[in-house]
Amino acid sequence: MPSIFSYQSAEVDWCEGNFERSTVIAEYYNTISNVSFFALSPALLYLNRQYRQQRALPMYIVSGLLLCVGVFSTYFHMTLSYVGQLLDELSILWTLAVAYSFWYPRIYFPRWFPLSGNEKQFFWLSGVTTVISTLMSFIKPAFNAYVLNCIAFHLLYLTWRELKKCNDKRVHRMAAVMVLWWVLAISSWISDRWLCGLWQAINFPYFHSFWHVLIAMSLLYCCPLVIYFDVHYEMPSFKPKLEYWPSDSWPVVVPYVALEEPHKQC
Numbered sequence: 001m002p003s004i005f006s007y008q009s010a011e012v013d014w015c016e017g018n019f020e021r022s023t024v025i026a027e028y029y030n031t032i033s034n035v036s037f038f039a040l041s042p043a044l045l046y047l048n049r050q051y052r053q054q055r056a057l058p059m060y061i062v063s064g065l066l067l068c069v070g071v072f073s074t075y076f077h078m079t080l081s082y083v084g085q086l087l088d089e090l091s092i093l094w095t096l097a098v099a100y101s102f103w104y105p106r107i108y109f110p111r112w113f114p115l116s117g118n119e120k121q122f123f124w125l126s127g128v129t130t131v132i133s134t135l136m137s138f139i140k141p142a143f144n145a146y147v148l149n150c151i152a153f154h155l156l157y158l159t160w161r162e163l164k165k166c167n168d169k170r171v172h173r174m175a176a177v178m179v180l181w182w183v184l185a186i187s188s189w190i191s192d193r194w195l196c197g198l199w200q201a202i203n204f205p206y207f208h209s210f211w212h213v214l215i216a217m218s219l220l221y222c223c224p225l226v227i228y229f230d231v232h233y234e235m236p237s238f239k240p241k242l243e244y245w246p247s248d249s250w251p252v253v254v255p256y257v258a259l260e261e262p263h264k265q266c
């Protein structure tokens with residue numbers, strides 16, 4: 001029986017052929033495309049530095065966790081080991097759980113939820129749910145990936161609820177771009193899983209590496225939106241403004257949130 005650390009002991013094997021470009025890296029392009037996660041965290045921290053000064057702990061923790069996602073995903077695609085698969089999925093689960101605990105808007109807490117000291121209780125509820133989900137991941141990690149992808153639908157629902165109340169055109173545009181990247185990302189993930197025979201027949205089995213880049217792009221737009229609504233709800237002494245680096249007129253831009261003097265827009 002192979003060890004849980006050994007090469008190709010994982011439950012899933014992505015469409016890209018194994019050991020075709022290297023004798024130590026199982027899926028070469030799926031491994032190197034994780035560079036997008038290594039670029040994401042420093043970009044988030046640097047561009048949103050005004051917000052980071054106000055909310056240092058959540059920003060450093062989530063950026064650190066996104067780096068862990070990159071490290072574990074690299075290890076997984078390099079080895080295709082069972083441990084790699086678990087670490088890849090658990091790092092995503094914990095990043096999502098921590099992000100929800102820090103940024104889930106209080107107005108969406110369930111009605112039955114006790115309202116005094118609710119942040120702390122929500123923090124614990126998220127913690128307990130995550131520990132239970134972590135234990136369950138050991139049972140069927142391949143199924144877990146589908147469950148994790150479903151969380152994006154909840155994020156889409158929250159975005160839609162917020163957009164209904166917001167007149168800022170820049171926010172609507174940013175949400176639209178985030179959804180576009182996500183649609184491209186999830187289509188790549190699903191087509192790598194379900195249509196692998198077809199992609200192998202045309203000798204183009206690289207859709208999972210596209211997924212890595214596209215979901216990182218989607219997160220690049222998702223994070224400023226989360227920050228925007230956090231400032232809007234929780235930091236009344238600031239006015240959030242969505243900006244693009246290096247400037248609005250450049251063909252390739254990276255979005256971020258600048259904090260200005262008080263005045264509400266949404």
Ligand SMILES: CCCCCCCC/C=C\CCCCCCCC(=O)N[C@@H](CO)[C@H](O)/C=C/CCCCCCCCCCCCC
Nearest residue numbers: 073092095096099145148149152155156182218222223226
């Ligand atoms: C101010 C900052 C707020 C930040 C909040 C963002 C929290 C995001 C947390 C984690 C996202 C990481 C997703 C990348 C996964 C990369 C690893 C990977 O490819 N793993 C696959 C195997 O190699 C595995 O099969 C993938 C499983 C599914 C992961 C699903 C993640 C859902 C992420 C939702 C992101 C939403 C973006 C926009 C939604 C409209």
Ligand SMILES: [Ca+2]
Nearest residue numbers: 013014015016
């Ligand atoms: Ca493979």
Ligand SMILES: [Zn+2]
Nearest residue numbers: 030073208212
């Ligand atoms: Zn992957």
